[in-house]
Amino acid sequence: MSRLVVVSNRVPAPGKGKAQAGGLAVALQAALAAKGGLWMGWSGASSGARDPGAMTFREDGPITYALTDLSRKDIDEYYAGFANSTLWPLCHYRLDITDYARKDMAGYFRVNRFFARQLAPNLLLDDLIWIHDYHLIPLAAELRQMGVKNRIGFFLHIPFPPPDVFFALPVHATILAGLSAYDIVGFQTRYDADNFCSCLEREGIGRRVSDDWIKTSSGHFRVGVFPIGIDTAGFERAAQDAEHNPAVRKIARSLVDRDVVIGVDRLDYSKGIPQRFQAFDRFLRDNPAHKGRATLLQVTPKSRSDVPHYLEMQREVAELAGRVNGELATLDWTPIRYVNSSIGHSILAGLYRIARVGLVTPMRDGMNLVAKEYVAAQRPVDPGVLVLSRFAGAAREMDGAILVNPYDTEAVSQAIAQALTLPLEARRERHAAMLDHLRRHDIGAWCGAFLEALREGGQPG
Numbered sequence: 001m002s003r004l005v006v007v008s009n010r011v012p013a014p015g016k017g018k019a020q021a022g023g024l025a026v027a028l029q030a031a032l033a034a035k036g037g038l039w040m041g042w043s044g045a046s047s048g049a050r051d052p053g054a055m056t057f058r059e060d061g062p063i064t065y066a067l068t069d070l071s072r073k074d075i076d077e078y079y080a081g082f083a084n085s086t087l088w089p090l091c092h093y094r095l096d097i098t099d100y101a102r103k104d105m106a107g108y109f110r111v112n113r114f115f116a117r118q119l120a121p122n123l124l125l126d127d128l129i130w131i132h133d134y135h136l137i138p139l140a141a142e143l144r145q146m147g148v149k150n151r152i153g154f155f156l157h158i159p160f161p162p163p164d165v166f167f168a169l170p171v172h173a174t175i176l177a178g179l180s181a182y183d184i185v186g187f188q189t190r191y192d193a194d195n196f197c198s199c200l201e202r203e204g205i206g207r208r209v210s211d212d213w214i215k216t217s218s219g220h221f222r223v224g225v226f227p228i229g230i231d232t233a234g235f236e237r238a239a240q241d242a243e244h245n246p247a248v249r250k251i252a253r254s255l256v257d258r259d260v261v262i263g264v265d266r267l268d269y270s271k272g273i274p275q276r277f278q279a280f281d282r283f284l285r286d287n288p289a290h291k292g293r294a295t296l297l298q299v300t301p302k303s304r305s306d307v308p309h310y311l312e313m314q315r316e317v318a319e320l321a322g323r324v325n326g327e328l329a330t331l332d333w334t335p336i337r338y339v340n341s342s343i344g345h346s347i348l349a350g351l352y353r354i355a356r357v358g359l360v361t362p363m364r365d366g367m368n369l370v371a372k373e374y375v376a377a378q379r380p381v382d383p384g385v386l387v388l389s390r391f392a393g394a395a396r397e398m399d400g401a402i403l404v405n406p407y408d409t410e411a412v413s414q415a416i417a418q419a420l421t422l423p424l425e426a427r428r429e430r431h432a433a434m435l436d437h438l439r440r441h442d443i444g445a446w447c448g449a450f451l452e453a454l455r456e457g458g459q460p461g
């Protein structure tokens with residue numbers, strides 16, 4: 001059995017239990033814990049002005065972590081710059097805030113080369129290499145240049161936009177060529193995969209010879225759709241156990257007689273948090289019977305504070321929560337409980353279980369694992385209702401959700417009202433279908449499907 005080598009920008013701190021750093025880290029930790037292997041990435045720390053040093057290795061159960069610091073300049077240009085001020089907004093259809101600077105692009109390629117140089121000497125001949133997300137697109141091409149012949153797969157966790165959006169990136173052809181250096185490129189939805197293929201064809205880099213295969217001037221590579229799942233059984237268990245968790249019980253007591261609507265997101269403009277607050281405000285004004293009863297519990301850890309648009313957002317969201325609460329709160333009721341800290345896995349599972357509505361309304365999202373976790377955490381005999389943006393990848397699977405357009409404040413407001421008044425039978429029916437899907441398509445199935453495709457290779461159909 002070949003060893004699995006995973007590379008991602010963000011790696012959870014070894015030995016600290018379940019990752020909190022975001023969907024990707026949580027998902028991969030579950031996948032690697034099952035199979036064991038090497039996980040390489042950024043330590044999250046800065047080496048200051050100095051050049052980053054060599055990788056440090058740490059064993060934690062079946063996983064060996066290989067972590068590297070980055071210099072301040074690298075973090076600014078590669079992480080805060082090209083990855084999160086250029087590629088992230090571009091892939092989330094936000095051309096209005098997509099910044100492009102040649103120095104950031106150079107930093108992005110420099111750091112990818114650095115990662116490749118660190119990784120290559122640690123590879124075994126039959127390692128399967130699985131690279132994750134938009135930070136590391138050029139890594140396969142760099143490894144190939146160093147003579148690495150292993151099979152290398154890439155999975156994009158975020159959306160891939162259509163050509164008219166993607167071609168706004170001045171170096172779009174270079175990025176497309178970087179993706180074409182993999183043996184397989186995986187996407188969350190068929191829509192993302194189709195957008196990528198259209199970009200390749202329009203740019204003349206590759207031609208689709210079947211649903212899953214692209215022919216380029218130097219050979220073939222595979223494109224696949226692998227919607228990411230969660231550790232469904234683990235989450236169901238965590239939510240059951242959380243009923244006895246003293247911290248969850250204390251929060252539940254503070255919400256007695258309240259109808260809890262929950263939102264959980266990193267503080268990111270793609271998540272639609274201001275739009276959600278506006279919709280909740282609309283809902284309360286249009287449905288006075290719910291005033292004094294419904295509470296939106298919005299858990300929002302701060303994120304990427306070194307990127308200017310994120311800082312602006314922190315202010316905007318805090319002001320909006322303050323305004324809604326200032327106008328509508330009473331002495332014993334706060335409409336929006338807005339919490340900036342990140343919350344441990346088991347408390348989160350307990351909060352999902354208390355909530356009658358999961359309000360997941362990103363303006364654009366690759367998948368959105370919160371939607372899936374919310375469903376897995378419900379009590380099947382009396383489940384809550386998922387209200388989900390049609391622009392999240394999860395909307396293509398979660399067909400028991402009430403789907404909404406997050407740009408339509410009134411529609412979201414009406415969906416909240418509908419969710420809070422849905423009869424038990426309808427709630428059970430919607431929930432059962434989604435839970436069944438999540439059990440069959442969990443994180444293990446996702447990981448297995450991708451790795452099987454990477455291992456086997458196959459031939460163009």
Ligand code: F6P
Pocket residue numbers: 010021022023024025133157158303304
């Ligand atoms: O899931 C998308 C993603 O960008 C991951 O790659 C990342 O780990 C997560 O969101 C959190 O973002 P960051 O690593 O920038 O804190």
